[in-house]
Amino acid sequence: MTEVDAYLDELSPAEAEVIRGYYARALTLVPEAVPGRKYGMACLTYRDRGLVAIIRTEAGFSLFPFGSEPVALARPLLDGLPTTRGGVQFTADRGVPDAAYDGMVRWTRDHIDRTLGPTR
Template sequence: MGTIDDYLAALDPADAAVIGHAYDLAREVVPDAAQGLGYGMPALIHRGKPLVSLMRAKSHIGVYPFSPAAIVEIDDLLDGVDRAKGTIRFDPAAPLPDATVRALVEARRREIDGA
């Protein structure tokens, strides 16, 4: 098992399902992404750099693309979604749409590939 698998195994099953689905979507966009750590959080890694992390907090799930630019790039898909410079937050009962997760991961992948 990897860091993400270990993290998911420790979560409440409902939260694990929501977070696991988002990671599955990310792997569809970047199939060669590996499990690892980004700033101490379980994350998918692409070309040695953190791609995305999802973590359960007390009142939300946080999505961390390790890039404010990736969030800005998909801003039109985040209408009504709580976000800050480097974080997107959502209620686990109302997950981000699949297309939004894919667009975010694609934006971060392009950023890493261009670096």
């Protein structure tokens, strides 16, 4: 069982399904991503770096693309969803727009590639 699977097992089926959908979308964007744990959160990793984490919160969910820059760049596409320096807050009824989510995941992947250099 992966870290992500273990985390999802702790949630209600409806909550787990919301998060599972975001992880599935990330895997279509970055098929090389794998489940892991970074900064105490179950997440998807890419090249052993955090790619994206989605957690349940009291108010709904929070998405963390492991950096403040992807959130800042996506802010105009978030339709007013609340943000923190490194995260986006959303609910099951008011999710993260696809363009914003895709942009954050791709930016994080590209940043990891720029930082680590070409893969071998």
